[in-house]
Amino acid sequence: MGEKAPGWKEIPIGGVIVHPGNSFEYNTGDWRSERPVLDKEKCINCLQCWIFCPDGAVLVEDEKMAGYDYEHCKGCGICAHVCPVNAIEMIPEDDISGVSIDEFGIKEPPPEI
Amino acid sequence: MSKMHALTGNEAAAYAMKQIDPDVVPAYPITPQTELMQTFAQYVADGAVQTEMILVESEHSAMSAGVGASAAGARVMIATSANGLALMWEIVYITASSRLPIVMAVVNRALSGPINIHCDHSDSMGCRDAGWIQIYSENCQEVYDNMVQALRISEHKDVLLPVMSTHDGFIISHTVERVDALKDEEVKKFVGEYKSLYPLLDVSKPVTYGPLDLQDYYFEHKKQQAEAMKIAKRVILEVGEEYGKLSGRSYGLFDEYQTEDAEYIIIALGSTAGTAKAAVDDMRAMGKKVGVIKLRVFRPFPAPELVQALSNAKAVAVLDRSEGFSGIGGPLFQEVRSALYRKADMPVSGYVYGLGGRDITPEMIAGVFGDLKEGRIHEDEAFHLGVRE
DSSP: OOTTSOOTTTSOGGGOBOSTTGGGGSOOGGGOSEEEEEOTTTOOOOOHHHHHOTTSOEEEETTEEEEEOTTTOOOOOHHHHHOTTOOEEEEEGGGGGGSOBOTTSBBOOOOOO | OOEEEEEOHHHHHHHHHHHHOOSEEEEOOOTTTHHHHHHHHHHHHTTSOOOEEEEOSSHHHHHHHHHHHHHHTOOBEEEEOHHHHHHHHHHHHHHHHTTOOOEEEEEEOOOSSSOOOSOOSHHHHHTTTSSOEEEEESSHHHHHHHHHHHHHHHHOTTTOOOEEEEEETTTTTTOOEEEEEOOHHHHHHHHOOOOOSSOTTOTTSOOBOSOOOOTTTHHHHHHHHHHHHHHHHHHHHHHHHHHHHHHSOOOOSEEEESOTTOSEEEEEETHHHHHHHHHHHHHHHTTOOEEEEEEOEEESOOHHHHHHHHTTOSEEEEEESSOOOSSSOOHHHHHHHHHHTTTOOOOEEEEEEOGGGOOOOHHHHHHHHHHHHHTOOOOSSOEEETOOO
């Protein structure tokens, strides 16, 4: 938290959360040491990853797997573990610059030569 | 108008609870608290209260059930002793930090081991830093009065901290004394209705209790607790005065007995203050200028008020009914000496006494006054009063 975080007089007592759903404002993505990336070619859109993700970080559009919310994905790897077709790979954050993915973690197809 | 009863300390606490009629009372028995809950359970069985009494499988569960019920919006009262309090430990802190105004009768008993069921203050002193207000009672009348006042203090909107109202195991808990009780409707009016700030059961305003609170907010929540504890001192005085108007018995942070011109003063908690008053009466009859301060409120600690009360004394002795094992004196001694630091220049002498229910007599207290007069001051380590060499 930066300098803008509220002081002790401004927050509810007892650690009570009075605004439901405010966990969305709390970015847990920087806890991650490994990042899930999706190979769309292998994915069968069974959405097991979406069901099992403990942080609601798997994005779904039109009932299809649409990548990751990296601001909240903690990198636990459950999605990769449950994927029945091994379409999800966990890549160390240190090595991520060597992987070609879009902002949602979907692998870009290799350029055609 | 009050009604006179003959009650044990435990019955006095249970009678106050009956008149308060709390929403939820979770219970698990432990000596010497058992009789208190047994008496209250009879009120429940007789339909004298509307309370939901929850019989749980341990004290950890009792305190946890209390937290759940209080967060839901219920008025919760509970009671325990010694090892039961120790088993509650984790939830004792969570109650205070969740700002749940639960009132708990702690019937003081030595904490094991070796196992002992008799009185000392090692149980409640052990959790003096848990964030609970602590009020100590001298006799059965005070047990009743303090239980009634504790709710008002705890539930005050500027406080919202849990309160331990303690009384000495067996010495008070199982001794029958005269107790003047208020009428049921007077108590009902005095404690009023409890309205929770964030009731979980109000589904139109959903809230979360007990979320993860890390480096970025935990410190702010501790600061809030510390400030509420400071405010509690003011509220305790206001409630004590209002209670005095109602009952004829007003209460402060501590009680001064023959201290006005006293050269030597003893500070003690609980039933020992009564013994010390008897010793003071005997010594006053012989022309000795001695007095007693009975500390009623240990948390928050009334430091400046005590300094003021002690300002004319030549020397002070502090009687601790728990060891503390610091090597330099018991917990009450350390607080008193710390309060006096750079405020008054007088010897402060520390005594540890009465562990595991060992008797303390007026003669022993007269001996402490003798030590003060003769300049035998135990300021580097506590003197163990009444132990066999």
